[in-house]
Amino acid sequence: MKRKYMLSFSESTGDKPIIHDLIKRFDICINIIKAEMAPGLAGSMLAEFSAPEGDIAQALEFLAAQGVGTALVTDKIIFREERCVQCGSCALACFSKALTIGPPDWKLSFQRENCILCKLCLTACPQHLFTIAND
Numbered sequence: 001m002k003r004k005y006m007l008s009f010s011e012s013t014g015d016k017p018i019i020h021d022l023i024k025r026f027d028i029c030i031n032i033i034k035a036e037m038a039p040g041l042a043g044s045m046l047a048e049f050s051a052p053e054g055d056i057a058q059a060l061e062f063l064a065a066q067g068v069g070t071a072l073v074t075d076k077i078i079f080r081e082e083r084c085v086q087c088g089s090c091a092l093a094c095f096s097k098a099l100t101i102g103p104p105d106w107k108l109s110f111q112r113e114n115c116i117l118c119k120l121c122l123t124a125c126p127q128h129l130f131t132i133a134n135d
């Protein structure tokens with residue numbers, strides 16, 4: 001199964017190799033989508049965990065024991081594609097390339113697997129076609 005989590009690190013845990021230890025201890029694949037970390041400062045990381053449910057549960061227990069906070073991310077971007085005027089504004093804002101527009105048809109393409117939930121498209125679209133929804 002795949003699940004996205006927001007991990008919270010304190011000033012004392014941010015510079016420890018906790019993610020490295022996690023991958024070594026458990027049979028789990030971690031895709032780091034976004035991270036705001038700096039030594040000695042509190043930080044956060046958005047990451048997708050891929051593993052059987054039991055392994056993910058163990059990994060979350062391990063993180064808790066290390067003092068890392070975890071929150072399941074169930075938000076997703078909803079796109080009302082039928083009202084799109086293909087202006088390209090959202091694609092310019094979307095630095096993760098979830099939204100792209102270009103040749104040959106110059107039609108907006110949305111690849112949800114690349115979305116990092118930065119929400120920049122919500123304000124970039126003049127038609128207000130993007131919203132956030134909970135699973």
Ligand code: SF4
Pocket residue numbers: 077093094095096097098099114115116117118119120121122
């Ligand atoms: S939320 Fe961010 S990454 Fe996702 S589609 Fe919108 S701009 Fe792109």
Ligand code: SF4
Pocket residue numbers: 083084085086087088089090091108124125126127128129
């Ligand atoms: S900004 Fe809105 S109208 Fe323009 S291409 Fe993106 S979704 Fe379509």
